[in-house]
Amino acid sequence: MRINPETVERIKQTADIVEVVGDFVSLKKKGANYSACCPFHNEKTPSFNVNPSRQIYKCFGCGAAGDSIKFVMDVDGIGYGEALRYLANKYNIEIEEEELTDEEAVRQNERESLYIILNFAKNFYQQQLHESEEGQAIGLSYFRERGFTNEIRKKFELGYSLDTWDSFSKEALEKGYSSQILEKAGLLIHKEGSQTAGYDRFRGRVIFPIHNVAGKVIAFGARILKSEKGGGQNQKANQPKYLNSPETDVYHKSEVLYGIFQAKNAIRQQEHCYLVEGYTDVISLHQAGIENVVASSGTSLTVEQIRLIGRFTPNITILYDGDIAGIKAALRGLDLVLEEGLNVNVVLFPDGDDPDSYVRKVGAEAFKAHLKKASKDFITFKTEILLQDAGNDPFRLAAVIGEVVQSIVKIPDAIKRQVFFHRTSEMMKVDEQMLITEGNKLLRKLHTQKPQERGTRQTAASEASNDLDAMLSGFRQDSHDMPPDLFAPESEEPETPQRSKLYYQEEAFIRLLVTYGTRELEPTITVCQYVLGQIEGIDFNDTILHHLLTLFRENFSRGYVLPTDYFKNHHESEIRNMTIDWLTVKYELSELWKDKHEIIVPTETDVLDKTSFSYILRLKKAFVEEKMKRCLQEAVHAKSEEEQTKIMSEFMFYKGVSMAAAKELGSVIG
Template sequence: MRINPDTVERIKQTADIVEVVGDFVSLKKKGANYSACCPFHNEKTPSFNVNPARQIYKCFGCGAAGDAIKFVMDVDGVGYGEALRYLANKYQIEIEEEELTDEETLRQNARESLYIILNFAKNHYQHQLYNTEEGQAVGLSYFQERGFSEGVRKKFELGYSLDNWDAFTREALEKGYSAEVLEKAGLLIHKEGSKTAGYDRFRGRVIFPIHNVAGKTIAFGARILKTDKSQPKYLNSPETEVYHKSDILYGIFQAKNAIRQQEHCYLVEGYTDVISLHQAGIENVVASSGTSLTVEQIRLIARFTPNITILYDGDIAGIKAALRGLDLVLEEGLNVNIVLFPDGDDPDSYVRKVGAEAFKNYIKVSAQDFITFKTQTLLQDAGNDPFRLAAVIGEVVNSIVKIPDAIKRQVFFHRTAEMMKVDEQMLISEGNKLLRKLHTPKQQERNSRSNASFPEGLADLGVSSPGSFSEDGPPQDFFLQEEEEPQVQRSKVSYQEEAFIRLLVLHGARELEPNITVCQYVLGEIEGIDFKDTVFNHLLTLFREHYSRNTVLSTDYFLNHHESQIRDLAIGWGTEKYELSELWKDKFEIFVPFETDVLDRTAFINILRLKKAFIEEKMKACQQQLLQAGTEEEEIAVMNEFMFYKGISMAAAKELGSVIG
């Protein structure tokens, strides 16, 4: 089924870009706009900008841009139709649909088919929990014994799968779902050697649906309740097109708002840990589902907060689990604390034993930053053995150097030196050695590339190659910027063409004076000129064609254009990377005019710069012709033409205030 155009338009008009993006990342108000660290690439400094006035987003780091629908498509990896359905559900808009042709039905996104069958499975398991004798006697009794109220069971959409070989599969096939899709979703397992017979993956287990950030069911965790040593206690969905275990955290959908509001995230190991804490009113909690913490999971938390406290079991295995892989958290710039519970307890059992308030107080007094925790744990294990103590220093320093922030590193070097009773400068020196080892190979590669074209003899004069460190560079900080892709060289004319088209796209419909729009003025000034850049020339042609019919294209026309390249250009032009502080005007009484305040002058300057760039291209052509001239008469003719263009260029430069050499 296809969503009809009227419903699509209603969704577009209703969806608020700040609310939609805010469901996935933690936005901070910045002047008239909002900013955040980009969810589409790894960054420490926010370069992701949301413009509520134009209802668009733009990342100045990776270039991602679009409207609310495009954001949902990209952040959740779904098709256009599924993004519309998500927004319609969010804003409670009734969807009116139209029939698809057979060909269109065949082309439906395979990912959407998986989402549909997984949602069907979730509803099936919930129905079995509440509406069958087995579900009530086994599954519901188990959840009630754990103290899970009806509210929290509904919140996490808990369910039960009957202890039957193919109860779910038979119902799904009867509803028209194919065995192929069931298998792709990880719900059906085919018997060995058979392509027709199969059985339910999760039979005879309580079901924990796993949701993505948008709230869609993407997988299941299932726990067996009977004693059967031939079966694993927990069984999870396999990797599918919509479920990658390393990318998701259990409970992130239910916890994201609380994490954002409290600016803190608790990380636990299991499903029941998350649900028990929610039951106790502690909602800013997610689980790694028993897997080692991954970079993708850390970055998922970082969308909502830089502060994380890891709650682990208090046994030896729990301590080792707490130490394992946490350098990854430090590398991503998060502030990480550790809490260990008394032996024999995990977050689930401890909160049920002491209650919510005592649990919160225990976390408050027991939390230690990761570096302090690691130092104390390793020192206790090393005792007085000098060799093991030396190894501890190496271990701790190795963790400290993973922290991107230089000030934080300095604080931890100082604190660690006091704890270990060693010289602080010695720790810093060891840290620098590790940093050099880490970055020297990459730096040598860069130096070799830059030195390949570096003029010989300049080094003898004290000139450093572009890729080398100078004495003025920081001797203790070797954190280097990621290498950027080489930029394609653009001509001066291309830049002026872009500035001209940008002016038309953003301000073409504005009036410079009564009944004279920017579009009318600038198009009249460049009559007969075509642009060299194909995209800019296409946009110029669009403006000319519509203006010939007395229509001026609006900014919204380009922000919603069907061609992604044009749409992305318009979003980039319409999004300001920096905002002027309000203090300039309110406190210091400094008035800085905006582009719209001096639009007439801006339009004139753009036209002049464009014409100057074209003239300079003609001058370059004359210089080439001069080299090829065969007679003195031809040389004189070309020189006269060159001097004519030179005179125009100098006049334009004088008007623009350019310095002429």
């Protein structure tokens, strides 16, 4: 089914870019706009800009740009139709659809089919939990024993899979879903050598749906609750306690955090995220009123998961149970968190307790008090753990120093590194300068490796090298003494195409038309009417800019001025992206000029008449200067003195026009 144009337009008019982007990243007010770290590439300093008045976003780092629909498509990796459905659901817009042709139905996005069947499965498992006798006796009893209320079960959409071979797949097939899509979604397993017969992946288990940031179900986690009794047919005894969906086109476990959809608003509001290991840890803490919590679902923490948290907050606290052996194994992996620029704290629970069991044991208030009391920064925590293990053995103590320094140099912020070097030197009773020197050795070793060995991605440690050298030398050298490309990957970047002066004036002129063409300079006279009337006989050299100028001229000849939205939503991505570039202002004037200093700086719209006039003059000046260059070239190759005189006469005419324009603009003439 295709969403009809009227519904699409309603969605576009209703969707607010700040609300939509705010569901995925933490936005900060910056003047009239909002900024954030870009969700499409890794960065430490925000370069992602959201413009509420224009309803667009633009990243000055990677170039990503668009409107609400484009943002949802890119951030969630989904198609246009699915992005529209997501926004329609968010704003409670009833979707009116049209029938697809047979050819369009065949081309329907397979990802959308996966989301549909996964949502069907979620509803089926919920129904079995509450309505089947087995679900109530086993699944519902388990959740109630853990203290999960009806509200929290609904919030996380918990369910139960019947202990039968094919109850779910049989129901899905009867509803018209194909066995191929069931298998691609990880819900059906075909018997070896058979393409028709198969069995359910999840059987006799409580179900934990896994959602993406947008709230769509993308996978399931399932916990077994009972085992077969008696006989030699004990099939359950060898089954894993937890079973997850396999990797699919919509589910990549290294990029997903359990509970991120339910937690993202709380993380953003409190500017802090708690990271736990299991599903029940997340649910129990939510029920205790601690909603800014997510789980890695038993997998080692990945860079993608860390960056997902970083979209919403730079502050993360990892909650560990009392298993010291497990903690030691996880310590090295946490260097990734430091490397991504996040502030990492660690909380340890008494031996034998995890977040789920501890909060149920002591209650919500005591649990929150423990979080405050037991929280330690990661470097301090790691140092204490390793020192306890090393005892007084000097060789093991030396190894501890090396491990801690390896973690410190991963921190991209120079001031934070200096603080941790100082604190570590006090804890380990070693010279601070020695720790810094050791850090430099590690970095130099890294930089002498071949690019293939260290990878093409520039690490935070390599970014830190110049700062460490500066600390070591007491900041005696200017940072410009260091070659700027010393740590860059050994690959040539594409050269920026050389643009002529005329191109920039053509671009500025078209930007004026696209941005302000419909504005009135005075009653009944628009910017478009005024500027087009002043450049008759002038055509543009650049292909795209010439095309845009032609569009304005053709439509104006029919009495119509093309609005900004026409170009902002243009079907050609190059024109659409160019328009968003023009509409997005990278820097904004501080309001202090007006509020504190009482200095009013006029904006471009305040002096639009003068701006339009100057753009016309600059364009004409650049245009005639190109003519002057052509004249000089032709004069050199003139075949007679008479021809040369004629060419130079034309040159002097153009020069007179150029000087007149320069005088009007206030340019300095040599």
